[in-house]
Amino acid sequence: MAKPIYGGWVTFTAHLSLKYNYELFKVGKRTEPNKRDYGYGIEYKNMRIDDLLEKNNLLITAVDKHYWKYLYLFPKGTRLVIHDPTELKGKDNKIVELLDNFEIITIRKTVQDLLLNKYNKKSTFLYHPFYQYPKTSESSDYYSLSISRIDFDKNTDLILKANKMIKSDDKKIQIFGAENRLYVHHKLKDLEFPKYWHGKFPKTLPLSYKGKDLLNNCHYIIDMSIIKGDGGGTQYTFLEAIYHNCALILHKEWVQNGDLFKKDYNCYVVGYTDDIGKEIADIINTPLNNKYKSIIKNASKILKSHTQVKWFCE
Template sequence: MNYKLITMRKTVQNFIKAKYELNSNFMHHPFYPYPVIVKKSRSRAVSISRISFEKNTDMLVKANKMLNDDLSIRIYGCPSRIYVHKILGGSKGGFNKYYFGMFEKSFSALSDILSQAKFVIDLSVLKHDGGGTQYTFLEAIHNKCALILHRKWLENEHLKPSYCDFREGYNCFAVENAKELAELIKSDQDTTTIIKNASKLLNRHIEAPWSNLLHP
């Protein structure tokens, strides 16, 4: 049987070559540039990731306690009940005040949330991560939001620097604790250049020739 082995992460491509001696073709995973909602005024910081241990959602809750309500981070996404109970203190930990629930998995619903956002926050720290082109990041960039990432993720010793698409101060902001996060949100940073530089990452995903696999 003839088949093509396709990988969408350089880390995965290297892993299967090293462990199984299998060659693969690398292709950036596809992204569809759907119409977005545009609002002139953006002041919110939001999180649209899973709410779980590796996402460090507790840092968002701690930062919110240092922010006025009008600047507080709105947290969306599917929660891990164990994480919310054990780490976020359940109903008594303040999480419910900032949690805005799960959202419909549609382009319009997501864009409605992101149209209000100046910042999208994803504080994941994962070993051997793929380099930062996960859809949460790409959705934020497409909707003209600036990313705030965890500095430890950017400096991940398990990931080759050449595989990481993000650089602090160039195409993203970075923090490593709740105080730093709160101060960044309060600082009224100009995000224009960060967003412009981050948008350069989108084209290779939009233009990835996946249709050639279906119609060779």
């Protein structure tokens, strides 16, 4: 029940559907006889809200303001996933008004704590479900990558500043993902963004570009996410990186909101100086060493919780 076709909501829904063979529906103006392509090898079906409500065991994987008007129609106890605090913002937010009508599921403990402390709403914490898709043998052409959205909360400008200080052209961070054009215009126009941005990658698992697996043989994934009231846990960009043995470089404002990620143990962490770009560049400029190998090994332990988690749809 959301309009975005890229990002965490979409990836979450794909992994959930693939992992548990769960049927996927979208609220539409009419119930269509045929299914449509969702991406990631999944199909969905548009369905009128009254037809959809006749189904049992409904789980709402995401909802934005365009679909708030349908929330009051769902039976009490319907399961609803809340991904991050931004979903609870806004004037006359219907999710907030109707929290007690739903069984809320959170996928990061920071969001679970926020719901309890701010809204007095108990929720169930479950790890992101991760579908262990088949990997390909094709190696990527990239040493370091950013595979997040290009947006204010992703701080892509820090990555482009790092590129100015990465010595080898082959190691400079290449950027993939859907862009917020307002952010690009105001924050990236003087940072050679077009030189490093390769556009959106197709919605496939594994992530691919020009027929090659983007993450195979990639060494670093850089994600500078900072979301107020959120952090500490995982995102799908993190899990995909770990699945492909790529080391994560994360911002301390994310890491310090939880205890899952630990600096120099299962990830690299930056954000301790006024020149974060240089901190990132220093990591990438350093030859791969035993510390790098140890981080890769320790990070792999994180994935187990996400591959073995039991969701309600089994």
